[in-house]
Amino acid sequence: MNTISMIILVVGYLILAPILGCLLAGIDRKISARMQGRIGPPILQPYYDVRKFIEKDQITPNKVQDFYVMCFLLFVIITGCIFFSGGDLLLVIFALTLANVFLVIAAFSSNSPYSQIGAERELYQMMAYEPMILLTAIGFYLVSGSFQVDTILTSSEMPFIYLIGIFIGFLFILTIKFRKSPFDLSMSHHAHQDLVRGLTTEFSGRSLAAVEVSHWYENIMLLGFVFLFFCNGTIAGYIAGIIVCILAYFLEIVIDNCFARMKWQVALKSSWVVAVMLGVINVGALMILL
Amino acid sequence: MTYLSKSPWVIHYDGSSCNGCDIEVLACLTPVYDVERFGIINTGDPKQADVFLITGSVNEQNKAVIKQIYEQMPDPKVVIAIGICANSGGIFRDCYNVMGGVDTVIPVDVYVPGCAARPEAIIDGVVKGLSILEEKRKASEVAKEASA
Numbered sequence: 001m002n003t004i005s006m007i008i009l010v011v012g013y014l015i016l017a018p019i020l021g022c023l024l025a026g027i028d029r030k031i032s033a034r035m036q037g038r039i040g041p042p043i044l045q046p047y048y049d050v051r052k053f054i055e056k057d058q059i060t061p062n063k064v065q066d067f068y069v070m071c072f073l074l075f076v077i078i079t080g081c082i083f084f085s086g087g088d089l090l091l092v093i094f095a096l097t098l099a100n101v102f103l104v105i106a107a108f109s110s111n112s113p114y115s116q117i118g119a120e121r122e123l124y125q126m127m128a129y130e131p132m133i134l135l136t137a138i139g140f141y142l143v144s145g146s147f148q149v150d151t152i153l154t155s156s157e158m159p160f161i162y163l164i165g166i167f168i169g170f171l172f173i174l175t176i177k178f179r180k181s182p183f184d185l186s187m188s189h190h191a192h193q194d195l196v197r198g199l200t201t202e203f204s205g206r207s208l209a210a211v212e213v214s215h216w217y218e219n220i221m222l223l224g225f226v227f228l229f230f231c232n233g234t235i236a237g238y239i240a241g242i243i244v245c246i247l248a249y250f251l252e253i254v255i256d257n258c259f260a261r262m263k264w265q266v267a268l269k270s271s272w273v274v275a276v277m278l279g280v281i282n283v284g285a286l287m288i289l290l
Numbered sequence: 291m292t293y294l295s296k297s298p299w300v301i302h303y304d305g306s307s308c309n310g311c312d313i314e315v316l317a318c319l320t321p322v323y324d325v326e327r328f329g330i331i332n333t334g335d336p337k338q339a340d341v342f343l344i345t346g347s348v349n350e351q352n353k354a355v356i357k358q359i360y361e362q363m364p365d366p367k368v369v370i371a372i373g374i375c376a377n378s379g380g381i382f383r384d385c386y387n388v389m390g391g392v393d394t395v396i397p398v399d400v401y402v403p404g405c406a407a408r409p410e411a412i413i414d415g416v417v418k419g420l421s422i423l424e425e426k427r428k429a430s431e432v433a434k435e436a437s438a
């Protein structure tokens with residue numbers, strides 16, 4: 001990929017991802033409301049919320065917390081830029097982990113017991129999804145011979161065909177990454193759940209807005225992973241990818257509305273079982289066959 | 291209308307209510323009334339809330355709690371007293387430990403009477419509170435400009 005198209009992609013991501021992410025969150029809330037027999041908020045409600053957070057005063061227990069939250073936002077954006085400019089998948093995963101570490105530190109930096117428990121649970125969640133994300137990257141490498149996103153994008157074979165197990169495993173941990181029930185342990189987008197607001201208890205005003213916006217960026221990047229499973233260098237592959245992205249998000253909304261929150265033990269055990277059953281076996285089969 | 295009145299998040303605290311008014315507050319969130327239509331979310335976190343709904347009267351025990359929640363809410367904010375107990379102490383007014391309505395501890399912006407207050411009345415009260423929220427925001431902006 002040449003430099004100019006890389007710059008266009010990065011700028012496109014920086015501008016379009018929050019817009020798409022915001023719309024996605026709004027549609028999510030609308031569909032969830034309809035599933036519960038309610039009318040639901042306007043589609044632009046997440047945008048109104050974020051603008052309101054910015055309008056409000058900010059109460060911060062210590063200044064360093066805001067710094068960590070801004071680092072979280074920054075690294076989530078950097079992660080997306082690496083991904084959409086066709087960079088290295090491993091680098092994407094490590095940068096994303098680093099971003100999440102900043103979020104955890106931000107929550108730990110206040111002395112509030114609620115946000116500290118939220119931070120601990122975020123760590124459990126990271127432990128739960130990390131193996132599967134790494135296996136996903138390994139799977140892509142085995143199929144296309146490269147960790148570079150642009151090489152995978154233009155490879156002639158659809159990775160999905162070889163990576164069905166890994167794809168299902170990835171969908172499973174997507175529930176954790178999207179912060180959906182039953183695995184929305186550390187924070188959730190639903191009103192009034194336990195532990196006050198979990199991880200975000202001590203965030204208000206601008207820092208809460210930053211968490212929300214980085215969630216939009218992150219969601220679009222994760223859907224980019226789903227998209228990658230279907231690329232085979234043809235237009236049909238791209239269209240299939242986009243359709244599957246929409247279906248995957250819809251599936252997550254359905255799962256969100258069908259389950260109550262589970263204990264962290266269940267999250268950890270089930271996602272590791274899935275990673276071993278689907279991820280490791282799929283990777284093992286690929287190594288033998290390819 | 292600014293964004294503040296498009297996404298008012300409420301925090302609900304039960305003083306020493308008989309639970310009658312609490313159930314009516316929660317009824318506002320059900321599919322029948324669905325206040326999320328207006329962007330209203332019932333949050334448990336005072337630091338993220340804009341509207342403070344209090345049911346029940348204030349007594350010696352919860353006085354400090356109400357004050358603390360109020361102080362933890364970032365400006366601009368409004369307080370809405372729901373039910374006659376929160377307005378004036380109501381039926382519990384003469385109890386030895388009851389101090390009276392919510393306005394004996396923190397300033398109240400909207401009073402919603404009724405025993406129990408009906409969900410329609412509560413929603414009406416919150417909508418009234420939103421215009422006050424807006425006024426407060428403007429006032430604080432003017433104050434900020436004046437100090438700058």
Ligand code: SF4
Binds near residue numbers: 309311372374404
């Ligand atoms: S106003 Fe009536 S219903 Fe409401 S808390 Fe008081 S006694 Fe109960």
